[in-house]
Amino acid sequence: MAGRRRAEIGLGERLALNRVGTFEWDLPEGTFELDAAGLAVYDIEPDEYDGRPESLLSRVAPEEGARLGAAVMSEIHAGRSSFGAYFRVRRRDGREQWTHMRGRVLRDEHGTPRSVVGIVRDADADRVQLAMTTPVQLAGWQRMTTVLQGTADALSRAMTVADVTAVLTGEGGLELFGADGLVLGLVKGDALQLVAVAGESTSELEELKLHRIDESLPLAEAVFTQRPRFV
Structure with a gap:
């Protein structure tokens, strides 16, 4: 029923x-x-x-x-x-x-x-919730909203993998996310191919250009479950 x-x-x-x-x-x-x-x-x-x-x-x-x-x-x-x-x-x-x-x-x-x-x-x-929100929390939410808006607008014009790569790792890409480093990868069969690495903090990941997807990688869970994985 x-x-x-x-x-x-x-x-x-x-x-x-x-x-x-x-x-x-x-x-x-x-x-x-x-x-x-x-x-x-x-x-x-x-x-x-x-x-x-x-x-x-x-x-x-x-x-x-x-x-x-x-x-x-x-x-x-x-x-x-x-x-x-x-x-x-x-x-x-x-x-x-x-x-x-x-x-x-x-x-x-x-x-x-x-x-x-x-x-x-x-x-x-929303008004009730915002009334209970601290100025620091509100500023963080507003910043995240701006980031998501800008990213969505940029990606809406991306037509190819190269376009997406340019948006996420090109000039201003890291600033858009407020990130020190960003990695973009594609799944091909059971292999993970990193197609772009940006930021000094990700330089050690270059060796993973072609890496078999297994549970030794934290992001394998994201691939298998189709859900974000935060570490």
């Missing part, structure tokens, strides 16, 4: 149960489509929304909407492939709800941004 019940819960319902909705923003047309869960995040009924971003101003203050729109468009014009932003939604009962949007920019063959698809969610729990 439990197994059948889990199978009945689709992706949309799972998102809705966690107060997460989806959207599609058509940039040339200027329309902003929200699914039912997304409308619920804004506390708007389906028959109250006509698909125009301006109609969301009934729940988002004009100055907040202008700030959000400017921030998103700045990220798009800067060539970013994704973005995230927090903003406030005022619900029917007058309560302000902290809300988070995460979007992915889709471009045509000429690189022109055509649409943005993503999620919008009730982020009040």
Whole structure:
């Protein structure tokens, strides 16, 4: 019975149960489509929304909407492939709800941004968590977010192994991760081939250019389990 019940819960319902909705923003047309869960995040009924971003101003203050729109468009014009932003939604009962949007920019063959698809969610729990976070922890999280954003943007344009290698081990690659050294390897059959080694701290790994994958290597666990291994 439990197994059948889990199978009945689709992706949309799972998102809705966690107060997460989806959207599609058509940039040339200027329309902003929200699914039912997304409308619920804004506390708007389906028959109250006509698909125009301006109609969301009934729940988002004009100055907040202008700030959000400017921030998103700045990220798009800067060539970013994704973005995230927090903003406030005022619900029917007058309560302000902290809300988070995460979007992915889709471009045509000429690189022109055509649409943005993503999620919008009730982020009040984030505010509670951040209120309990120390400034040092918050600074660390913000730095990690910046690193992940920059890496994701760079890798989204990588088409070949050489491109990936250039992003991760080229100029500025170590600084991107805040790392002293970085190793990039490929698995071929039961052998591990190191294709790039960067940083003085990894110079001794050059001898592992071709190494049979066995349990003597800490990263063998990552290969076998497809999960990160930290040492």
